[in-house]
Amino acid sequence: MAERIKDITSISGVRSNQLVGYGLVVGLDGTGDKAPFTTQTFTNMMSQFGITLPEGTDPKLKNVAAVSVTAELPPFAKPGQRVDVTVSSLGNAGSLRGGQLLFTPLRGADNNVYAVAQGNLVVGGLGVDGNDGSSVTINVPSVGRIPNGASVEQSVPNSFARGDSLVFNLDQPDFTTARYMVDKINDLLGPGTAEALDATSVRVSAPRDTSQRVAYLSIIENLEIETGEERAKVIINSRTGTIVMGQHVRIDPVAVTHGSMTVTINEDFQVAQPNPLADGDTVVVPETNIEIDDGGESRMFKFGPGVTLDDIIKAVNEIGAAPGDLMAILEAMKQAGALKAELIVI
Known part of the structure; x- marks a missing residue:
């Protein structure tokens, strides 16, 4: 199936940047934290407003x-555009519901301020405590968001308008997809316009004028190309028991047997009493019963050469293998060299 270039690639140097800051949320309904750094931050903030707290004073913050x-x-x-921010508690605050974030600079990896945040929090979580110590928590009340809560102060330089070419990076590296992309662009814009650097990157010549470059890229990113098919993979999630097989999974001739043994142990207690007029005590005697069920005859099935994914699924369904058993079967097939696919356990 054909896909647009804009859906499977990104332009080198054109990316988002992560910002982080440290601030205070005020106006909480007694659900603030009691961390010492919160008190220190509050004291420093008050001093910036010309208010000096006496040394050793404990402000007893409950709403911060x-x-x-x-x-x-x-x-x-x-500059001037707005972006969303996420606010997370650093201390032991019970909830941020109803709080307001005070002016907070947001810095990038170079420690420069690129945005400032402030505003009322939207908290989806809820926490309620009872007088007897019981509590009910819905979602996470210690994390909130402020839609459009930060104002951009400066833009981040990028390489979009520099040079005579741009590099498209494939989201999924593939030599076949890179070749298809080069052929499609060269067929439309002329030979030599695009060249593949490796399985991930395709370099495309581009005009230097910014307005022309925008229109030029608009044409390229809407081109539809065929994508190379992924290599054969079997993904196993050992925690959830999820198994996903790709369409090109093949199996060489192999025989598999699947059996199970169930051991059941029941322990009952019997009361033993002494005979009349006998000198003895009533005691409780355990009685243990052990049953072993080997599941009947072991079931063996054989895969012939060139077995497809449909054949594998059909055989597994017929024997009724549980996800854990199927994981063991696939791993054994891989060890035997019969599974022609990359086995990934996560």
Whole structure:
């Protein structure tokens, strides 16, 4: 199936940037934290407003919480634009519901401020405590969001308008897809316009004028190309028992037997009493019964050469193998060299 170039690639150097900051949330209904760094931050903030607390004073904060503030700055974001922020408690605050984030600078990896955040939190979680110590929590009340809560202060430089070419990076590296992409662009714009650098990157010549480059890329990113098929893979999630097989999974001739043994242990207690007029005590005697069921005859099935995914699924369904048993069968097939696929256990 054909896919648009814009859906399977990204342009090198054009990316979002992560921002992070540290701030205070105020106005909580007694659900603030009691961390010492919260008190220190509050004291420093008050001193910036010209209010000096006496040394050793404990403000006994209940409505204030120290938080981390994170945001993702989109590519080409300009000063004055707004972005969403996520606010997370750093201390032991019970809930951030109803709180307001105070002015918080957001910094990038270079420690420069690229945005500032402030506003009222939207918290989806809820926590309720009872007087007897019981509590009910729905979702996570210690994390909230502020839609459009940060204002961009400066843009991040990028390489979009520099040079005579642009590099498209495939989301899924594949030599076949890279070749299809090069052929499609060269057929439309002329030989030599695009060249594959490796299985991931395709370099495309581009005009230097910014407006022409935007229109040029609009044409390229809407081109539809065929994508190379993924290599044969079998993905096993050992925690959930999920098994996913790709369409090109093949199996060489192999015989598999599947059997199970069930051991059941029942332990009952019998009361033993002494004979009349006998000098003895009533005691409880355990009685243990052990039953072993080997599941009947072992079931063996044989795969012939060139077995497809449909054949594997049909055989597994016929024997009624559980996910755990199927995992063991697939791993044994891989060890025997019969499974022609990459086996990935996560």
